[in-house]
Amino acid sequence: xxxxxxxxxxxxxxxxxxxxxxxxxxxxxxxxxxxxxxxxxxxxxxxxxxxxxxxxxxxxxxxxxxxxxxxxxxxxxxxxxxxxxxxxxxxxxxxxxxxxxxxxxxxxxxxxxxxxxxxxxxxxxxxxxxxxxxxxxxxxxxxxxxxxxxxxxxxxxxxx
Numbered sequence: 001x002x003x004x005x006x007x008x009x010x011x012x013x014x015x016x017x018x019x020x021x022x023x024x025x026x027x028x029x030x031x032x033x034x035x036x037x038x039x040x041x042x043x044x045x046x047x048x049x050x051x052x053x054x055x056x057x058x059x060x061x062x063x064x065x066x067x068x069x070x071x072x073x074x075x076x077x078x079x080x081x082x083x084x085x086x087x088x089x090x091x092x093x094x095x096x097x098x099x100x101x102x103x104x105x106x107x108x109x110x111x112x113x114x115x116x117x118x119x120x121x122x123x124x125x126x127x128x129x130x131x132x133x134x135x136x137x138x139x140x141x142x143x144x145x146x147x148x149x150x151x152x153x154x155x156x157x158x159x160x
Contacts, residue, residue, distance in 0.1 A: 007120045009128065010152045012083040012108070017041035018144040018151070022089040027057070030092060034071065034107045037084045044082075044109060048075060053107070063096025067139075068129045072108040072122060081110045081121040087138060087147060104129065104138055128154050 019037055024030045031053045035046035052073030056062070063069045084107045091101035106125050110118035128134060134154040141147050 007124050012081055012121055013085060014041050015148045017084045018148040020087045020142050020144060024088050024092055034084050038109060042082050061095040063094035063102050065096055065098040067100055067103045069094050069102040069105045070125060074110050074112045076112050078109060078111040081108060081117055083108050085151060104135060
């Protein structure tokens with residue numbers, strides 16, 4: 001029997017899905033950018049992705065505090081959970097739980113019927129983004145390749 005693949009940020013996050021954005025002025029604009037990046041990195045339908053993010057956000061803000069947001073959505077046509085990471089050069093007001101503006105955004109997109117995989121991915125990303133040292137490194141870098149390396153390395157340390 002095949003052993004289930006370890007949930008891992010290197011599987012969730014392609015290097016091409018990591019970006020630094022300088023001109024995001026609203027949550028709506030942020031979701032449009034996430035939709036475009038998800039389309040270019042994973043072939044997702046951008047308008048459908050944006051709608052799903054906005055729909056999920058209307059249930060309650062996904063700003064988790066300390067400048068971090070974890071927007072997520074379930075989509076038809078996906079066969080696995082995928083992520084997009086954005087570092088915003090100018091923090092964005094996001095209705096976060098601590099009212100602080102957000103500059104680190106890790107969006108997750110899961111298959112409509114993903115169940116526990118979606119929750120595992122969300123828990124993994126949440127743990128990674130709760131690490132103050134990881135967030136400090138992310139804020140210190142503007143190179144997408146370096147950001148991807150910080151994210152994928154961070155998680156290896158915490159899994160131990």
